[in-house]
Amino acid sequence: MELIGTPDNPVPDGALVSAVGAEDGVLLRIVRWSPGPSTNGTVCVFTGRGEFIEKYFETIRELVARNFSVIAMDWRGQGLSARELPDPAKGHIDDFSMFERDLDALYKQVLQFLCPRPWFALAHSMGGAVLLSQARAGNSPFDRIVLTAPMIDIAGPLQRPLARAIIEVADIAGFGAAFAPGGGRASGMSRPFEGNDLTSDPVRYARNAAIVAAAPQLAVGGPTIGWVNAALRITRRLADPEFPRRTTTPVLILAGAEDHVVSTTAIERFANSLRAGRMIRLAGARHEILQERDAIREQFWAAFDAFIPGGRGEAAALERKGAEASARHRPWWRRIFAPRRIAV
Helix, strand or coil: CCCCEEEEEECCCCCCEEEEEECCCCCEEEEEEECCCCCEEEEECCCCCCCCCCHHHHHHHHHCCCEEEEEEECCCCCCCCCCCCCCCCCECCCCHHHHHHHHHHHHHHHHHHHHHCCEEEEEEEEHHHHHHHHHHHCCCCCCCEECCCCCCCCCHHCCHHHHHHHHHHHHHHHHHCEECCCCCCCCCCHHCCCCCCCCCCCCHHHHHHHHHHHHHHCCCCCEEEEHHHHHHHHHHHHHCCHHHHCCCCEEEEEEEEECCCCCCCHHHHHHHCCCCEEEEEEEECCCCCCCCCCHHHHHHHHHHHHHHHCCHHHHHHHHHHHHHHHHHCHHHHHHHHHCCCCCC
């Protein structure tokens, strides 16, 4: 379970690679970096669908330069973690709750023994949906969470009820391990830059394509019908208006104004109901904000640096913002008869 560098994407210094077993026996690749004996805490980096640790080497260097210890993990079914199906090209999961087993293994075997507090999470797209699901259940070990383009809802044809129904029926009928319509064995990172939905930066796009060309074993192809159906189930949970209101971990969300992979409208609706959170829409950004042009990434880092590690004052401000948003959504009779605080 080594790390694989390329001339344009060398392995950050000081990497400690390990294989960690989840409770169901799945082996996960986890890598740890430390800036030294004194740190600002630990940031755990969680990738999106079909991604791998190597794609985030640049981000990891930037985090270590900010004096954070860093943990990066390949989700089951991708990167160099164990695949869910015999065909390694298929991006598959039966249910997103299985990803929470990966989080549990990370906490029990790495975080609580090797990582300085406070603990923070940085997650992209699919990883963001998993982190939010864990936080909603009250099980998140993280003090703060930063999400880029979280998969609150999937954009495109899958927003149509008929398309969702077809996927669900096909999964129930036993076709869950087949590629979803439009998918195949090729990685999305090996397609031409022109017309891509991931980033407007041709240099970083070419760098990621070179990683896949040098180490094709890192990549997966299109998602299976089972993966898509599992993703639709978790997005239905995230669409419940009570979901964000009952998420107490402070959350910062950054979304791309030009994202056509996930729904920025759904992200904004979710963020507006968060009890302790905020959203920033980045003009010109596509889906992969951390793979974007320097000008967009600079905006990301400015927001990150203001939010992490954060302080009690900002947490209280986020809590007040969430309480005000919840009050606006309460039925009129509850607003009228709600107890009022009297100044004395």
